[in-house]
Amino acid sequence: MESPVVELVEAEYRRVWDRFYDEFMFQPSTSSLEWPAIKEPAASVTWSLAALDDDSDHERLDRLVDVVEQGLTSCLGSKATLLALDWQHTAYRFAPQSVGGPGQPAWPLSPYPDGDYYIYLSEGFRTGSFGHPWEGSLCLFGEEFLDATSTEAAKLLGRPIRRSGRAVGTV
Known part of the structure; x- marks a missing residue:
């Protein structure tokens, strides 16, 4: 990759999204009766983002973004690339080790869904x-990624709502 962030061309965009729909059984919907919108993987943890509702200075949100970005970067190889998908919008391939630092381009998108499904x-x-x-x-998924992020994510967001796609009971 010449640039650390590249926009997916139309054919690749369609191929990536088709694969995502198939592998994750993606069913976009605004109806709570249809949630979760994906078949969450076996190694996954899902948190409500409600804990960020009173985060007016965005400190917890910024920390969550850092945790996700650092976790993804640390558990991938030095030459690995990631896909950043924004439902029905531009998608990107990028090198996480080459973005987000001083003098580098910003990460495309955010783990925080700001009006659409955001997917890394x-x-x-x-x-x-x-x-x-x-x-x-x-929802965060992948064993090594969860090992790197779930403790800090739980500190920021509280108790998960699902693990491996199954509701977590209340205590």
Whole structure:
């Protein structure tokens, strides 16, 4: 990759989204009866983003973004690339080690779903994040990624709402 962030061309955009729809059984919907919108992987944890509602200075949100970005960067190889998908909008391939630092381009998108589904995916679709704007949730998946992020995510967001796609009971 010549640039650390490249926009997916139309044919690749369609191929990536088709694969995502198939592998994750993606069913976009604003109806709570249809949530979650994906078949959450076996190694996944999903949190409500409601804990960020009173974060007026965005400190917890900024920390969450840092945790996700650092976790993805740390669990991928130094030459690995990620896909950044924004439902029905531009999608990108980027090198996480070459973005977000001083003098580097910013990460495309955010793990926080700001009006649309925001998705980070490893090239093999085994690791990433799925931000659901209408449920107000964030699903992180991939064992190594969860090992790197789940403790800090839980400190920021509280108790998960689902693990491996199954509702977490209340205590």
